[in-house]
Amino acid sequence: MIRPVIDRDQVLHVARLARLRLDDSELERMASELSGILDHVERISALDLEGTPPTSHVIELENVLRPDEPRPSWPRDDVLAGAPDPASGAFRVPSPQA
């Protein structure tokens, strides 16, 4: 039996942060599956990582810049063509305080 690294309430909290609606059965399953994975992942807590810097990028690159020149953007209609609810040249969404 894997000890529950993460419980149902924590799963609910994380789901809210991630803007995911999970139903009751998904919540239960997620708590058990995430606990199993996190239990494995926690093996790295035993490693001595003192003085080891975190990787920020795997190849050496520094200040990749380009000239700051204006150029045309995509046509508005092309961009709106893929939107589920375009309106008046913009993306329409439900009101935040409905």
Next chain:
Amino acid sequence: MDLLELTVAQAAAAIRSGELDRAEYLDAYRRAAADDPLNAFLTAEGDDPTNASDGGGELAGIPIAVKDIFCTEGIATTAGSRILEGYVPPYTSTAVRRLREAGALVHGKTNMDEFAMGSSNENSAYGAVLNPWDTSRVPGGSSGGSAAAVAGRLAPAAIGTDTGGSIRQPASLCGLVGLKPTYGAISRYGMIAFASSLDQCGPLTRDVTDAALLLRAMEGRDPCDSTSVGLEPGVEAPSREDLSGLSFGVPRELASEAEGIEPGVREVFERTLSRIEELGGEVSETELPHAPHGISAYYVLAPAEASANLARYDGVRFGMRAGDAEDLTAMYESTRAEGFGAEVKRRIMLGTYALSSGYYEAYYGRAQRVRTKIAEDFSRAFERFDFVVAPTSPSVAFELGSRTDDPLAMYMSDYCTVPMSLAGIPAISIPAGLARPDSSNGATGPELPVGFQIAGPAFSEAGLLDAAFALERAIGFEARPGGEGP
């Protein structure tokens, strides 16, 4: 001449010399792809050959299957997800644009694990892909549709993406060559992002020469991807005949001491090491002490990046939106609940948790340090050896459904490929032989392909392809799905 058995290099040469009619060649593949008995394609729609650039490009007239993670203007692109059902991108990825500039034609969009998250292609919202060697088994993932298409003679070559093994593992399971180039060799522009610090495009082909041809067409710096640097001085067709003067390190953590490697895979691996020695290469054991922690680090870092990258799928700008939500937050939550599959949700949750307040340093911070340790292990090995070799996949192709209920067991499929991804270095899988599935769990069936993985230092693609080419010739792998070799 069996058109579907030609390599890309052979077909391109025959088209150039006039021996092969390009319309006839294209038509043969169009018919094969339209039939698609493997569910390898999500969109069979391909480029109109009359619009193709007709210069003397190296890939002139060659249809190339494209993983459905590459944006293609005017052609639906779903990343295997319901949330992008019906999405038609307004622009084309650089990798695809470059293939077209070399004369190639897009030959449909291939099935994949949703957002490239998976090792079996069973996480596609559009159904599993079947392995042409045994249709009761998976083709591997996440570039499973690309691998099945090339192995099943539905496409002469394909491109895919590899974040933790998603090109190499399906290539291994389908008896193909799969190359994950150095991070930065090929532009990621227009490649739907999973884990941006790891994602890299690469070819899945019938042989090493074809992998070099596709890499040559696609590599290069791109102003649209500031992390792209290309390869200097470019890529030549490989020609090496032996391995004399080259040294190959065998990390015990990924070979002799690795758990869960099937006996048949181990046997093919050992036999291939002997071949290297026969070709004059030096083989000795080495160590990558942190490689066993690769899976732990990867399954923190990749989900963490994914949780940020997938925040854009919110039902506002593209893709689907769940109907009738009462307010904005409810609309986000139900769109994502309906649009994402179980594995994508799991990884978003894992990544969000790892990045959340109070856990960030314990998970993400530590994983980034383990990543540094793994890269340092490789650097140390490359001070002594030209290449590091390992099995590609611990097992041959497994049965459909056999790992879907156990996410961790599925993740372990990437055990031998994830360390190279974390280090950003190039690695290639070539078919090295056939083995029966592990019979300890009662499985029976035909012999299945086993891949052999060679990794080199960053930007060593030229030497890596050369070594793989020499080894490929010595191995002489000629088996074909559904039958004996020629």
